[in-house]
Amino acid sequence: MVDKKTRQVICTDFSNGKKHDFRLFKKSKILIHPKVKVITDTGYQGIQKIHNNSELPKKKSKKNPLTKNDKKNNHRLAGARVVNENVIGMLKRFKIIADKNIEIDVKDSLLDLI
Template identity: 60%
Template sequence: MINPIIQVVTDSGYQGIKKIHSNSKHPKKRSKKSPLTKQDKAQNREISQGRILNENVIGLIKRFKIISDRCRNRRKRLGFKMQFNSRHS
């Protein structure tokens, strides 16, 4: 379960999260009967911009295999390897 204090930001595919976690934010979907207003579109854009920043950071972290894989080497040289990988990627 997610702490109620934490705000969860999702994409429009997670419409049902409001039932599970009340402190969540997701873009509104349009329907055939009710198109989105300018205010709804502005809110969707704001939510998406925040999500894009998070997704980019996650992508940068995944780019460095040393962070995502298990370290199987000596700890003494770990700092050197982190510096080497960050400079050569």
């Protein structure tokens, strides 16, 4: 999770990439204040049951294609997620979360890096 204004990593949990995003989120037991708006990607289907103040893109199906309004809303959400994706990319680029043997204090060191 990344603060959109400050670009600071608020909290993090990660795995080897084989674990579904939402399953990893639930396992982390991260608590989000109800007033905080959470904008996620489609990997977090079901987060609205845990956190009411969350938005995620609408998925299309064969029987229910997206309307122009749905596409516009999905585009808006994608734009709002850009900061988060950029920070994740930076963490990966500098191999901060790529090395399995790295030992850092996530609460202190990771926040100082950004």
